[in-house]
Amino acid sequence: xxxxxxxxxxxxxxxxxxxxxxxxxxxxxxxxxxxxxxxxxxxxxxxxxxxxxxxxxxxxxxxxxxxxxxxxxxxxxxxxxxxxxxxxxxxxxxxxxxxxxxxxxxxxxxxxxxxxxxxxxxxxxxxxxxxxxxx
Amino acid sequence: xxxxxxxxxxxxxxxxxxxxxxxxxxxxxxxxxxxxxxxxxxxxxxxxxxxxxxxxxxxxxxxxxxxxxx
Numbered sequence: 001x002x003x004x005x006x007x008x009x010x011x012x013x014x015x016x017x018x019x020x021x022x023x024x025x026x027x028x029x030x031x032x033x034x035x036x037x038x039x040x041x042x043x044x045x046x047x048x049x050x051x052x053x054x055x056x057x058x059x060x061x062x063x064x065x066x067x068x069x070x071x072x073x074x075x076x077x078x079x080x081x082x083x084x085x086x087x088x089x090x091x092x093x094x095x096x097x098x099x100x101x102x103x104x105x106x107x108x109x110x111x112x113x114x115x116x117x118x119x120x121x122x123x124x125x126x127x128x129x130x131x132x133x134x135x
Numbered sequence: 136x137x138x139x140x141x142x143x144x145x146x147x148x149x150x151x152x153x154x155x156x157x158x159x160x161x162x163x164x165x166x167x168x169x170x171x172x173x174x175x176x177x178x179x180x181x182x183x184x185x186x187x188x189x190x191x192x193x194x195x196x197x198x199x200x201x202x203x204x205x
């Protein structure tokens with residue numbers, strides 16, 4: 001059951017990462033998002049702003065899913081020793097990548113924000129991959 | 136974003152009753168990603184950032200302990 005839970009969280013975390021990636025595409029995704037929740041697309045400036053928040057949210061949610069998966073494995077006693085140390089490194093890397101996303105979001109620089117999201121997505125995916133493998 | 140999550144509901148259908156953490160996470164994800172109000176989204180972002188800060192610290196402590204135990 002623990003493995004099943006971790007696999008499900010992994011799938012959803014990766015979905016969150018994909019959402020974050022899609023959010024980088026601006027207006028096209030704004031329209032798709034609005035359609036998904038059944039509302040008319042808002043003004044373009046607002047679209048991008050809200051999508052910035054949603055992309056950041058997606059990254060934070062993906063990290064949360066990954067760390068919950070790892071924590072489940074640790075609590076179950078299946079992540080120990082050198083593996084735990086390696087995962088600690090990957091978790092730290094993912095968390096630092098998330099910190100860069102937060103900084104870029106605060107700075108409001110679209111280019112650095114996009115790059116930070118890409119890096120965070122990769123780091124979180126790595127964390128999730130090892131969590132799945134070891135749990 | 137929301138539809139992507141909702142499409143995955145059948146996958147987790149048999150699991151949700153087993154994990155309060157997962158249920159909470161999924162509900163949070165739905166609520167946060169469906170918001171079209173910037174203030175709401177910003178508040179949600181602040182909340183999950185604080186949650187991840189706390190969760191990261193807790194996980195690092197557990198991983199350090201687990202690495203010693205192995």
